[in-house]
Structure formats: C-alpha cells, structure tokens
Amino acid sequence: MNSQEADRSLEVRRVDERQRYEILVAGELAGFAEFRERGDRMIFTHTEVDASYEGQGLASRLVAEAIDDAVKRDRVIVPACPYVARWLTRHDVPGARIEST
Numbered sequence: 037m038n039s040q041e042a043d044r045s046l047e048v049r050r051v052d053e054r055q056r057y058e059i060l061v062a063g064e065l066a067g068f069a070e071f072r073e074r075g076d077r078m079i080f081t082h083t084e085v086d087a088s089y090e091g092q093g094l095a096s097r098l099v100a101e102a103i104d105d106a107v108k109r110d111r112v113i114v115p116a117c118p119y120v121a122r123w124l125t126r127h128d129v130p131g132a133r134i135e136s137t
Contacts, residue, residue, distance in 0.1 A: 046094075048101040057102040059085075059094050066094055069102045069120070077135065078111040080120040099123045107131045 045062045056070040067085035071078050080102070085095045099120055106113050112133045115121035124134060 046097065048098055050102075050105060057098060057105070059098040061089060061094070067098055069098050069117070071102070073111070076110070076112055077114050078106045078109070079114040080117045083117050083119040095119060096123065100127070103129055103132065 047060045047063075048057055049060070050057050054068075054070075055072060056068045058068045059066050065086075066089040067083070069083040070081045072081060073079070080099075083095055083099060085098070100123075103113060103120075103124070107129060112135050113120075113124070114135045114137060115124055116137045121137070124132075
C-alpha cells in the first residue's frame with residue numbers, strides 16, 4: 037500500500053457520546069484520545085493506540101486532528117494526558133490556546 041492509499045484508509049472522528057476522538061484504519065478502531073469539556077476548556081485526559089498499530093504515527097495523527105478541531109471550536113486546550121502535553125511541546129499549532137495542568 038502506498039502512502040496515498042494509507043491516508044485514504046485513515047479516518048479521525050469525534051465521538052461526543054464517548055467524549056473522545058477515534059482513529060480508524062480501514063474502518064477498524066486503532067486508537068482514541070479521550071477528553072472532557074468544561075466551559076471553554078477541552079481537557080485531554082488519555083490517548084491510546086492499539087499495540088498492533090504502534091510505530092505507524094497514528095497517535096500523532098490522532099492528536100494533531102483532535103487539537104486542530106479544538107482550535108476550530110475556540111477551546112482552551114488542557115493537556116492532562118502526557119502524550120498530548122509532549123506532542124504540544126514539539127508542534128506549533130497556530131491559534132491554539134494552551135493551559136498548563
């Protein structure tokens with residue numbers, strides 16, 4: 037599978053009833069990033085990728101899209117999850133408002 041085919045088989049979606057973003061590979065759940073919303077704050081609490089998908093950059097892709105969505109929703113990002121906190125130190129996110137935990 038080439039990189040274009042791989043990109044088409046990835047989907048990140050927000051699932052409000054579960055309070056999380058999910059990443060799917062070819063329709064199969066590969067990981068998720070949980071959050072809680074408190075007023076204008078989006079608190080990211082936990083990120084997990086199934087061991088069978090590790091090393092493919094899925095956690096980074098998942099968090100990038102979740103953070104992008106939070107920025108579009110004009111939320112203050114609170115990175116309680118260590119992975120999200122680390123990701124934010126390594127990536128510039130224009131327009132992001134970040135609150136330390």
